[in-house]
Amino acid sequence: MLVSKLRVADVVPTIGWTAKVSRTVFGQSRRLVVKVGSSSLTHPAGGLDHDKVVAVAECIAAATQTGRQVVLVSSGAIAGALAKLELKARPRDLATQQAAASVGQGALMRIYTEVFESHGLVVGQVLLTAEDVVRRSHYRNAQRTLYRLMELGVVPVVNENDTVATDEIRLGDNDRLAALVAHLVHAEALVLLSDVPGLYDSHPRGSDAALIADVYGADDISDLSLSGSGPLGSGGIKTKVTAAHIAAGAGIPVLLTDAARANQALMGADIGTMFHPTGKRVPTRLLWLAHAADPVGGLHLDSGAVEAIVSRKKSLLPAGISRVSGDFHRGDPVDLLDENGRTVARGLVNFDSSELPDLLGRSTEELARELGSAYRREIVHRDDLVVLLPK
Ligand code: GLU
Secondary structure: OOHHHHHHHOEEOOOOOOOOOOOOHHHHOOEEEEEEOHHHOEOOOOOEOHHHHHHHHHHHHHHHHOOOEEEEEEOOHHHHOOOOOOOOOOOOOHHHHHHHHHHHHHHHHHHHHHHHHHOOOOEEEEEEOHHHHHOHHHHHHHHHHHHHHHHOOOEEEEEEOOOOOOOOOOOOOHHHHHHHHHHHOOOOEEEEEEOOOOEEOOOOOOOOOOEEOEEOOHHHHOOOOOOOEOOOOOOEHHHHHHHHHHHHHOOOOEEEEEHHHHHHHOOOOOOOEEEOOOOOOOOHHHHHHHHOOOOOOEEEEOHHHHHHHHOOOOOEOHHHEEEEEOOOOOOOEEEEEOOOOOEEEEEEOOOOOOOHHHOOOOOHHHHHHHHOHHHHOOOEOHHHEEEOEEO
């Protein structure tokens, strides 16, 4: 996983409260997203494990047949191609990852299609890139497709479009993708299936490690060290916890458990680690902006502007910006930084970076008088801005 992505993942929106929810929500929710990781679908050395894929598919098919709408976010494209391509380990270079995903995605879908078909169900492949979904027009498009598939009774099978995604535009892990998709489709619950029964208070291989059954907010687990990722997928426990915070912060309860317990999870059994909702639903474009957008530049603010943005919920005006970094175009996502270089917010900017130096430090009134009324507009409008605070 890229370091730049970790920076994005390290920030979570302000959390104000926690709603305690019973695990029955995972057994009763009418619409839910289930994410399954590469290690739960492949052999340890790589290559799709047919039986494992079938087991997951059977479980989702059973839930679908009870009238529930399930969106499956499935990894396994890259890891699934290793054996076919005679690769010994998950490739590190982008071109081979893209090629592997191209081979593995089709093989993965073939198994899903067969299993669901044997239950009289149809699957639809939905491949998303972060870029596809960060812009309002694009994620609306993805949302419409997912809704239509569900209306048609089709089970959407989502993955990141790794064949065309480049490091700059990829999310890189399906955990966050699943959290964002859960929000996009207004899911009532998110289940993250991996190869561990849940979140432990120390390394699960340690004999005295204890399962953490409930997480009521990021503070509950801020002391845990969450490093490391598995050999096959790109996410480790850290990306799962980040994804869980994203979903829980937007009002969606999350269950983290292992794929072997998928059936129990979808029946609402008392297993795994549950992340209780810590916030309410937020506008989709702001969630994407906070967690999917890779900022292409920065606006450095004076302390007055930081206060206006963070505490007074104002738009960003040119008077409060002291410096601009990076090359960007109108509509791009940019970071808003305080005087210490900390990211305090992220927003969609209303000007190209080349236009900004002449505007900085000046009032919109003055600019409108001198350059025309188009220059009265905010640099970042409040509606296109999300405040991010360090964990
Ligand atoms: N999209 C990747 C794949 O299908 C997996 C990403 C992840 O491991 O989270 O291979």
